[in-house]
Amino acid sequence: MLEPTARLGDVSVAFERRLMEVIAERRERSRAFATPYGQLWDSLERMARGGKKLRPRLLLDAYQALGGIDERAALDAACALELLHMALVIHDDVIDKDLMRRGEMNISGRFASEAMLRGTTRRSANAWGEASSLLAGDLMLTLAHSLLARLDLPDAQRQMVLDIFDDTVFESAAGEHYDVWLSMHLEPASPRDVLAMVDQKTAAYSFQAPLALAAVLVGASAGLREELAAIARQIGVIYQLRDDVLGLFGDERETGKSILSDLREGKETLLIAYARSDDAWAEVEPLFGDEALSPAGGHRLRRVVEESGALVFVESLIAERSESVLRLIQETSLPDALREQLAVAVTVCSTRAS
Numbered sequence: 001m002l003e004p005t006a007r008l009g010d011v012s013v014a015f016e017r018r019l020m021e022v023i024a025e026r027r028e029r030s031r032a033f034a035t036p037y038g039q040l041w042d043s044l045e046r047m048a049r050g051g052k053k054l055r056p057r058l059l060l061d062a063y064q065a066l067g068g069i070d071e072r073a074a075l076d077a078a079c080a081l082e083l084l085h086m087a088l089v090i091h092d093d094v095i096d097k098d099l100m101r102r103g104e105m106n107i108s109g110r111f112a113s114e115a116m117l118r119g120t121t122r123r124s125a126n127a128w129g130e131a132s133s134l135l136a137g138d139l140m141l142t143l144a145h146s147l148l149a150r151l152d153l154p155d156a157q158r159q160m161v162l163d164i165f166d167d168t169v170f171e172s173a174a175g176e177h178y179d180v181w182l183s184m185h186l187e188p189a190s191p192r193d194v195l196a197m198v199d200q201k202t203a204a205y206s207f208q209a210p211l212a213l214a215a216v217l218v219g220a221s222a223g224l225r226e227e228l229a230a231i232a233r234q235i236g237v238i239y240q241l242r243d244d245v246l247g248l249f250g251d252e253r254e255t256g257k258s259i260l261s262d263l264r265e266g267k268e269t270l271l272i273a274y275a276r277s278d279d280a281w282a283e284v285e286p287l288f289g290d291e292a293l294s295p296a297g298g299h300r301l302r303r304v305v306e307e308s309g310a311l312v313f314v315e316s317l318i319a320e321r322s323e324s325v326l327r328l329i330q331e332t333s334l335p336d337a338l339r340e341q342l343a344v345a346v347t348v349c350s351t352r353a354s
Contacts (some may be wrong), residue, residue: 011060011075015053018075019082032138036111040132043107047086050102055210059346062214062228065338070217073151075214077161079142084165084205086171087140094133095180096265102256108133131232141169153217157347160216168209174277175201182268188213191273198270202243203236204335206271212313227332231342239349241318242270246283246353248302260298262293269319270309278308322350 027041056078063074090107093099099109112129116122148161178197182189211237220228220313228263246255247262260267266289275281284304305311329342 001230003231011054011064011071012057015056015060015070015075015078019048019056019079020045022079022143022147023082026139026186038130040107040111040136042354043132044086044111047090047107048082051082051085055206056084058207059210061341062211062338063217065341066214066220067220067335068214068218070218073108073153074214074219074332076147076151077217078103080147080165081205081210081213083140083144083147083168084209086116087137088176088205088269090133090137090140092176094130094137106133106139107115107136138153157216157219161213164209168205171200171204174221175199175204179268182290183266184270185266188276189268189273191270194268194270196239198237199269202240203233206239207236224333228333231325231329231332234321234328235346235349238318238321241270241314242323242328242352244271244352245311245314245318247344248305251353256354258294259302263288263301264293264351265289270314271305272308275305275308275311278304278306278310279306313317318350322346340346 023045027038027045030038030041059078059081060074067179068074089101093106093108095103099105099112101214105113108126108129110129112125115128127184145162145165148165148168149158149318151158151161165262179201182197194236208229211232212225215225244262244267247257247267247269248259250257252259262268272288281304284297284301287293287301290297293301306348325346326343329339329346332339334342
């Protein structure tokens with residue numbers, strides 16, 4: 001175990017070790033229960049080994065750039081963010097009824113598949129898979145909260161950390177709920193509506209929370225925390241807009257996601273909200289949200305989206321917002337190292353291919 005007063009070094013290795021330690025402890029405890037429960041924790045451990053670790057890396061980099069020295073607190077906060085991410089991803093797959101993620105079966109798919117092989121009906125198998133995922137997400141959410149509640153910090157500082165976590169979950173849930181509402185297409189969704197949903201669903205937990213936690217852990221001033229919050233929200237929207245472009249026009253070999261998924265789901269993105277204003281949209285609207293959408297139908301939809309000018313519009317918005325936040329970063333009172341890290345994050349988020 002790392003000493004709380006140790007100067008931060010190669011935190012990426014330390015983070016992976018600590019995350020696996022946290023999961024492994026619960027995994028071992030699960031062996032005292034029914035076999036499927038142990039298998040559920042096996043799946044969670046497998047999931048924890050993958051992913052880009054964007055949020056914990058952002059927290060740890062910011063913490064180090066701000067002069068933080070309590071490695072144990074930073075690592076546990078970073079683990080909590082990754083566990084929160086896992087929880088939201090797992091629950092998101094249940095909401096979307098997805099059985100695959102990045103070319104592999106997710107928890108729902110894995111448990112449903114095994115149940116089918118053992119002879120149950122497809123309906124029962126899917127219910128078992130969804131139940132397993134819901135519980136897995138709940139476990140990750142409560143484990144994240146437990147890590148933060150146990151941080152060895154002064155009471156006031158720990159309360160600020162818990163408030164950030166509470167606000168993050170509350171706002172992310174609001175964004176997810178609004179996303180599902182918009183995807184039912186019960187009322188017209190304007191570009192402003194979509195951007196509001198993106199800000200709540202993605203920016204809050206992917207960018208604002210890591211930077212806010214890092215700032216609180218080092219005891220940063222309220223003014224610095226406000227600067228970081230303003231920057232984080234903008235980066236989060238850029239990240240999601242790029243994600244939506246990749247969802248329709250990305251290379252499946254790089255993204256690990258089918259370019260039909262968002263169209264079959266009827267996902268209301270800024271691309272779609274813009275394309276709806278084009279006369280040609282009426283011709284393909286019945287295809288949008290069709291769970292059995294064919295590759296040919298997907299091609300028709302993407303062509304209408306592109307020819308409507310939606311792709312050019314979103315790409316220009318990404319570029320415009322990137323330039324704006326880069327200027328904002330340079331105008332802040334943040335340490336040079338952190339300004340450089342955030343500028344790199346903007347570039348990566350705006351140009352990424354996966």
